[in-house]
Amino acid sequence: MTSTRNPQLAEFRTLWLGQIVSMLGSGVTAFALAIWIYTATHSAGQMAIMAACGMLPGLLLAPLLGVFLDRWDLRRAMLLAHLAAGLGAAITIALFRAGTLQYWHLYVIGAGRSCLTAVHWPAFTVATQLLVPVKQLGRAAGATQFADAATQLLSPVLGGLLVGSTGLSGVLAVEVLCAGAGVCSLLWLTIPERVLGSVGPVRNSFLVEVAAGWNYLAQQRGLVALLGLSCVSNAAVSFLEMLSAPVVLAVASSAVLGLVRSLAGAGMLAGSVLMTVWGGPRDRIVGVIGFQCLFGAFMVAMGVAATPMAMAIAGFSGLFFLPLVNGCAQTLWQTTVEPHVQGRVFSLRRLPLLFRPLGYLVSGLAADKLVDPYLRDHAGLNWLTGHAGGRGGALLLVIAGFGTVLATAASYCYRPLRDLEQGRAPSPSLGAQ
Numbered sequence: 001m002t003s004t005r006n007p008q009l010a011e012f013r014t015l016w017l018g019q020i021v022s023m024l025g026s027g028v029t030a031f032a033l034a035i036w037i038y039t040a041t042h043s044a045g046q047m048a049i050m051a052a053c054g055m056l057p058g059l060l061l062a063p064l065l066g067v068f069l070d071r072w073d074l075r076r077a078m079l080l081a082h083l084a085a086g087l088g089a090a091i092t093i094a095l096f097r098a099g100t101l102q103y104w105h106l107y108v109i110g111a112g113r114s115c116l117t118a119v120h121w122p123a124f125t126v127a128t129q130l131l132v133p134v135k136q137l138g139r140a141a142g143a144t145q146f147a148d149a150a151t152q153l154l155s156p157v158l159g160g161l162l163v164g165s166t167g168l169s170g171v172l173a174v175e176v177l178c179a180g181a182g183v184c185s186l187l188w189l190t191i192p193e194r195v196l197g198s199v200g201p202v203r204n205s206f207l208v209e210v211a212a213g214w215n216y217l218a219q220q221r222g223l224v225a226l227l228g229l230s231c232v233s234n235a236a237v238s239f240l241e242m243l244s245a246p247v248v249l250a251v252a253s254s255a256v257l258g259l260v261r262s263l264a265g266a267g268m269l270a271g272s273v274l275m276t277v278w279g280g281p282r283d284r285i286v287g288v289i290g291f292q293c294l295f296g297a298f299m300v301a302m303g304v305a306a307t308p309m310a311m312a313i314a315g316f317s318g319l320f321f322l323p324l325v326n327g328c329a330q331t332l333w334q335t336t337v338e339p340h341v342q343g344r345v346f347s348l349r350r351l352p353l354l355f356r357p358l359g360y361l362v363s364g365l366a367a368d369k370l371v372d373p374y375l376r377d378h379a380g381l382n383w384l385t386g387h388a389g390g391r392g393g394a395l396l397l398v399i400a401g402f403g404t405v406l407a408t409a410a411s412y413c414y415r416p417l418r419d420l421e422q423g424r425a426p427s428p429s430l431g432a433q
Contacts (some may be wrong), residue, residue, distance in 0.1 A: 018185020025178025238359025
């Protein structure tokens with residue numbers, strides 16, 4: 001994003017900065033509330049319920065919410081999301097100070113925040129396309145990945161510090177201020193009108209428009225395949241997140257686990273910086289497939305690694321490629337989906353995130369109930385991982401990594417996916433040239 005002459009680029013920077021501050025506030029609050037619930041209940045189940053409430057409602061409602069994004073003004077949709085997030089934090093402060101805060105309050109507010117995210121991120125993606133020149137969409141995608149990586153790295157650190165120094169009320173007050181920063185970044189922002197072309201937004205019934213979004217995506221076989229690749233990558237990430245703990249703890253302490261995860265997160269941040277500076281390869285499909293194969297290969301490396309240092313290097317390297325995968329994929333969606341259905345289609349694009357909680361459940365149960373007992377009875381297979389404990393997790397990482405590489409590489413044989421960039425793209429007037 002080197003040019004300073006284009007006023008729309010300057011507005012994108014303002015928009016992006018407001019979003020990263022708002023994201024950080026939400027991430028800090030989520031971490032602090034998880035600590036508060038666990039401290040009060042000592043129940044991992046309560047934490048899991050809260051995590052599910054913070055993710056699932058928005059994902060399940062995404063196909064419906066996308067219709068509103070194709071009808072609403074994008075700026076107002078994002079403003080509404082930020083204002084509601086700040087209001088939710090303010091209500092939580094009031095309940096906490098009154099001594100009436102209940103767990104179900106947090107579940108309801110978390111579900112609301114999930115729905116707001118389902119509105120905000122597709123709107124932000126469409127707005128980015130309208131503000132950024134087509135040739136720089138890859139770099140803008142890298143900047144978005146950077147915001148996500150920075151939030152994941154900083155939220156636990158800041159959340160822990162703020163809970164200890166200001167208490168839960170202080171953390172929630174910070175979220176209100178961060179939501180205010182998101183609002184301020186939008187107040188004077190001008191987002192160009194979407195050029196809808198000859199197929200313009202005919203106002204049919206709500207369910208008809210929902211079905212139109214599904215039908216549009218179903219007819220774009222290359223995009224369906226790209227969505228499938230996103231399902232593969234989300235499942236792989238969930239396996240890595242869930243299984244890295246037992247694999248590392250089999251040979252090291254919890255403090256070392258923290259260092260390994262921090263280094264892995266640094267890899268994601270470094271990959272985001274590279275995507276922001278570089279913008280990704282010219283052939284986005286080759287980028288998605290190649291980088292995702294490398295991610296899978298380093299999952300295998302983490303499974304067979306014998307020392308914490310080797311695991312940290314594998315984690316850093318694997319997550320380094322993840323923002324490159326996501327950045328290339330996001331650019332493909334932005335340049336191949338027609339403007340009149342972008343809200344609905346970009347909302348549907350979030351559905352692969354459902355593979356995260358599903359992957360957590362499958363990987364954890366498979367390691368505990370299937371693979372660990374099997375390896376105890378078949379010691380001859382331990383040569384592959386060699387850990388004193390956590391062998392089931394290590395073997396599952398190897399299997400999941402190989403599966404990711406094979407499924408991703410095989411997808412290149414599908415011609416509609418290979419030819420996706422040769423298809424019809426939105427009008428060049430959608431973004432500054």
